[in-house]
Structures are given as structure tokens and as C-alpha cells.
Amino acid sequence: MLNWDDFLRATESAALNDQLARLREKEGDWFSGRSHGDYEKWQRALSDILQLAPPSTAIDSDFSTDAPRVGRAADIPEESSGRLRSLLMQFHPWRKGPFEFFGIPIDTEWRSDWKWKRLLPHISPLKDRLVLDIGSGNGYFSWRMWAAGARAVLAVDPMLLYTMQFRLLASYVPQAPVVQLPIPFEALERHRPLFDTVFSLGVLYHRRSPMDHLLDIRNILRPGGELVLETLVTEGPRGHVFVPPGRYARMRNVWFIPSTGALEDWLARCGFERIRLADVNVTSRSEQRSTAWMHYESLADFLDKDDPSKTVEGHPRPRRALFIANRA
Numbered sequence: 482m483l484n485w486d487d488f489l490r491a492t493e494s495a496a497l498n499d500q501l502a503r504l505r506e507k508e509g510d511w512f513s514g515r516s517h518g519d520y521e522k523w524q525r526a527l528s529d530i531l532q533l534a535p536p537s538t539a540i541d542s543d544f545s546t547d548a549p550r551v552g553r554a555a556d557i558p559e560e561s562s563g564r565l566r567s568l569l570m571q572f573h574p575w576r577k578g579p580f581e582f583f584g585i586p587i588d589t590e591w592r593s594d595w596k597w598k599r600l601l602p603h604i605s606p607l608k609d610r611l612v613l614d615i616g617s618g619n620g621y622f623s624w625r626m627w628a629a630g631a632r633a634v635l636a637v638d639p640m641l642l643y644t645m646q647f648r649l650l651a652s653y654v655p656q657a658p659v660v661q662l663p664i665p666f667e668a669l670e671r672h673r674p675l676f677d678t679v680f681s682l683g684v685l686y687h688r689r690s691p692m693d694h695l696l697d698i699r700n701i702l703r704p705g706g707e708l709v710l711e712t713l714v715t716e717g718p719r720g721h722v723f724v725p726p727g728r729y730a731r732m733r734n735v736w737f738i739p740s741t742g743a744l745e746d747w748l749a750r751c752g753f754e755r756i757r758l759a760d761v762n763v764t765s766r767s768e769q770r771s772t773a774w775m776h777y778e779s780l781a782d783f784l785d786k787d788d789p790s791k792t793v794e795g796h797p798r799p800r801r802a803l804f805i806a807n808r809a
């Protein structure tokens with residue numbers, strides 16, 4: 482199961498640990514065939530991988546590189562590599578990464594390392610900080626946060642597949658104080674100031690009530706704590722907010738796309754100060770693309786073939802802003 486003990490020790494937070502103890506009572510429901518039809522398949526693939534490449538202290542891993550790495554090709558028999566690759570494929574689609582697993586490069590849909598490079602120079606050093614990663618995907622950024630010195634990282638994402646991908650890597654670094662739970666942020670208690678840094682990367686535009694998301698983050702941060710927020714933005718004056726009338730870049734669940742000025746006002750209104758716009762980036766077809774590890778459609782298919790400055794629905798193509806702000 483999850484590596485709770487090291488994590489609970491590292492949080493140094495009785496309030497968080499009490500809450501997690503209550504949540505853990507539901508662990509059996511999260512990880513079962515009842516929560517997802519593919520759970521048994523993923524669980525089988527995970528145990529087959531653990532048999533093929535048993536975790537051991539001799540396995541050398543490095544999570545501080547662009548492609549966090551578990552083991553090396555030489556750690557498993559050469560003839561097992563093909564079998565390992567097909568077991569890893571059972572966890573398709575691999576969206577966030579890249580990773581390297583016993584010499585096999587996992588070329589994910591997203592070059593998440595590019596986002597990490599964009600944000601790292603702007604955030605407070607993570608050393609010894611208690612961090613929450615909301616909408617963590619498979620935990621790519623959580624691993625990078627831990628490797629950057631975070632005291633402990635709690636990651637939450639409701640998609641069970643992503644937590645299974647997380648658990649695969651976590652099995653090889655059981656001492657790491659990083660835990661991912663397959664639950665939405667809203668399943669956490671959000672009224673206590675617990676975290677030093679909260680990351681909300683690529684989540685706000687999925688929320689029907691973005692102010693509540695920001696207020697919840699404000700309340701869960703300790704005074705002075707830091708929010709690292711990345712979300713879709715639109716060009717336009719202060720106060721301008723675009724609400725797609727239907728799908729946006731084929732996504733059904735995109736609600737509010739503010740201008741950077743509007744987002745700054747939202748943050749101030751929700752109790753943040755020292756609000757800094759660190760970066761604005763138009764997502765490129767090299768950063769988000771179909772690969773052997775994510776063979777569904779990707780950004781190139783979501784843009785107008787004749788005018789790639791627009792989505793297939795005719796809206797401006799995805800542009801993402803990165804804001805850093807502190808709880809007042």
C-alpha cells in the first residue's frame with residue numbers, strides 16, 4: 482500500500498495526519514474494482530512489474546532530472562525489457578512526464594519538464610516546505626517538488642489511473658515522503674492553514690466555481706504561504722473573462738478563462754497579496770502531442786487546421802499564465 486509512515490513522520494503536522502487517518506479509512510474503496518472497471522488490470526500489471534523488477538535498495542533512482550528515472554536498463558535481464566514495456570503500456574494513456582523506467586523512456590503526451598522549468602525560477606525554494614499538489618496527474622511535479630527539497634508532498638487527483646501510475650514509481654522509492662490520493666481537492670478539509678506551498682497547475686479552468694477554489698487554497702495555506710497557480714488565460718482588458726459556450730479545444734469541462742488582469746483581481750479579492758505574473762505561454766504542439774505512450778488525439782488535432790491560432794471551435798488557442806501569490 483502507500484508509504485504512509487515516512488510521509489506522516491515528515492509532515493510534522495498532527496492536524497494533517499489526523500485528517501489523513503480519517504481519509505485512509507476509505508483507502509479500500511479507492512483501490513478496488515468498484516471505483517474503476519480497469520482497476521484489476523492495473524493492479525495485475527503493477528504486481529507483474531514488481532515481480533519482474535523487484536524493488537531493492539540496490540536500485541538507483543533519480544527524480545531531479547527532466548525525466549525522473551527509476552533504475553537502469555542493466556538492472557533487469559535484457560530479454561525482460563519488451564515484457565516490461567508492454568506492462569507499462571497497460572497504464573496508457575501516459576499524459577504527464579517524461580519518465581525513464583529501467584532504461585525504457587516513457588515519452589508522455591506532455592513535456593511537463595518544460596512547465597517545471599518555466600515555474601522553478603519564480604517560486605520560493607521548496608526546501609523543508611510542506612507542499613500540496615492539487616490536480617497532480619500522475620505526480621510528475623510532486624516528484625520534482627520532493628527532489629527539490631520539499632519536506633513532504635501530498636498530491637490529490639481524482640483519476641484513479643494517474644494514482645496507479647504514481648504508485649508504480651512510488652513502489653521503488655518507499656522512503657520518499659510523497660503520497661498521492663485518488664480524491665478531489667474538495668475531499669480534503671479546507672479550513673485549516675496547513676501547507677507552506679500549494680500548487681494548482683491546470684485545474685482552475687476545470688472548476689465551475691473558481692473563486693471557491695482560490696478561497697479554499699487561501700484557507701489551507703499558512704499565513705504568508707505561497708500559491709503557485711497555472712491556468713488558461715485569454716487576451717483582453719482587466720475584468721475580461723471568456724466562458725466558452727460549449728467545448729474548448731475539445732474539452733467539455735472548461736469554464737472560466739480570465740484575462741491576466743481579471744485573474745489578478747480574483748486573487749486579490751480572495752485574500753492573496755504580492756501577486757506576481759511570472760509567465761505567459763502559448764502551448765505549442767511540441768509541448769503537448771500524441772506519442773507512442775499517449776496515442777489518442779492531442780493539441781494538433783484540437784487546433785484549426787487552416788488557422789492554428791484558433792481552436793477547432795474558433796476560439797483563441799490555449800494560452801497559460803503562471804501566477805505566484807502569497808496568503809495575506
Ligand SMILES: C[S@@+](CC[C@H](N)C(=O)[O-])C[C@H]1O[C@@H](n2cnc3c(N)ncnc32)[C@H](O)[C@@H]1O
Pocket residue numbers: 577591593615616617618637638639640643664665666667681682683684687
Ligand atoms: C490539465 S490536468 C493538469 C495536471 C498537472 N497539474 C499539470 O499541470 O500538468 C488537470 C488535472 O486536474 C485533475 N482535477 C480535476 N478536478 C480536480 C479536483 N477538483 N481536485 C483535484 N484534481 C482535479 C484532473 O483529474 C487532471 O489530472
